[in-house]
Amino acid sequence: MTIRLIKSSFFNERKTKEKLCNFIMDSEKLSIGNYCAQFEKKYANWQERKYCISFNSGSSANLALIQAMINMGKLKKGDKVGFSSLSWATNVMPIIQLGLDASPVDVELDTLNISLNTFKKSVEENNIKCLFITNLLGFCDNIDEIEKYCNENNILLLEDNCESMGTVYKGKKLGNYSLASTFSTFVGHHMSTIEGGMVCTDNRDLYIMLNMVRAHGWDRNLSPDIQSELREKYNIDKAFYSKYTFYTLGYNLRPNEITGFLGCEQVQYLDKIVEKRVDNFKKFVNAVNSNEDFYNLKYTHIEKLSNFAVPVICKSKEILERYIDIFTKNGIEIRPIVGGDLTQQLFWKNIYGENNSHTNAKLIHEQGFYFGNSPEYTKEEINLIIESLK
Template structure:
């Protein structure tokens, strides 16, 4: 069986050995210097001023929405667009925090929201924010989307949990909007077991994200920011300053174990991305060439394609079901991410009136599947996958 994920870490034996030694000698294991070091390294790698490390990609999404509400960039009942094809915890915080979530259909050939899909939605809804998902390493015309958002003063946030490392028009995905989220869950590009991050150039947003991440207090803020907050709220005793809660927050902190792993894994990140890219270019072109059976997926507009799974969208449910049967016991497969979110029970319970009809997201949901693209795939496995999908 060719598994979706082969191991928890890159260079697993060595990483586990180093982790054992770290745990044995560490003085603290709750959030501390390892996490902070990882934040600096990841911000530098992504090319952003700030990185806020959290305990999952889902927490990163939740923290972004809460932080934007706290600083007043968005308000309850504002319309927020999201990619109909995404993961549950991209949409859920919008509903949980009282925003009006508006699904935007994706293009069949890129699996992503395009500027033309966005324009269609803007005729109906005055969006205050677009929480776009860069699905499976791909994107559509993000530069045009950014232009529309800038012109119409729509806050653009990218859920980049599935596209770490992909590049479009010379820019890394995740760097097109005000902020972006990342996931370091096992099986994603880089693993800290569980983990996530937000990257942004905005100091105001970064500080609020640090407040949101830990109880609403100011402990992880710069001294300058702490002084400003404490003066504003007339907190002038050290006794109380550590236990003053300035705004709405949660506890979404990662541990030093996640931080340590992040610091070891980030050394391999470029290598991991190159390996997955090379696997993709061996497997996808011969499979996508089967145009009688599959819709082709377009990726030639990307400078660098970095994904952890290869999507296949069949031209009918019958073809998809036959493919699923062929994979049994041979290749581990799954639906495309979370599928069309508007078909999920949670969405139908809360937002029945916004269910999409005749959408591309629905075709991808009902006729698609993906198999894993992990850096440890052997040539034999790559050839076996090609053979199954081109039979």
């Protein structure tokens, strides 16, 4: 038996592929259009946010969100932006690329996430203007307290929720604790559109800005009402020129109708997908926490923990080697925990030099691994993973 990290391209793969083929054959237009707009409505509704703007990847969503913060004057060049040391490369890359000062914040060993404690330490050492927190692998620490602290101290909070779609903490979905949050629908994530990403927010001005940042800095994907509002504000009175008016700095990070169609299809299954992953996780975490070789994971403070892969942190590098052998022999694909400690990565060292501090993120980088959590695992597959964890 082989258990791959990504078991399938889509939930209900066969049916989804058949529908996709028909959709492509029957469609006149495949560039951004009604299906993207429909998916955005459906996802905003599911996420319980006012607005959703879709992108061609989660990385693009991150880039657009940071660019939007700069365009709106909420961040300016040189501002210090905190990020989770343990995250994905394209979480911190836009911060660096757009001329902000990236400031790593350590995570807790038992939740793998930034806590108020680790964040406060960073704030004391640095003059942090914004925290772009990652909700790692379905987990969070006390993000409600981080939100309160940020509000009280005038720190802008943004969430990278690319790994935690569907997690519920203290009655609220992760991704709803901040001004805006990003999501990924890359294959293997909670729901797949092959490639894709979103930003969700309740803020109308940000929604408008993100639409422009996504497509060339123009207003063409906005509603006629919003277009009129903008054109009046900026005295663009000729319809002829309005087509090619570029209001602000932007990119081309648009999704296409295939992404939109797949989003509409897969979002129907999202509750089911999340429930399955939540159930699987409970089984896996029991096995992790009953083995003395691993550090315990703290999760009972989270009502619904929804992840696509499960982290395991070994108590030594030798133990990690042993489990790499066991999992490999059993045909179970494992990988390092996300991007690991990003300050240990070459791109970081090339800019900021060596970082020899002993952080939890570094320990997790050196002694951790993860395996998949697919909603379509069979009983046999789940049992083999649990056996391997023993």
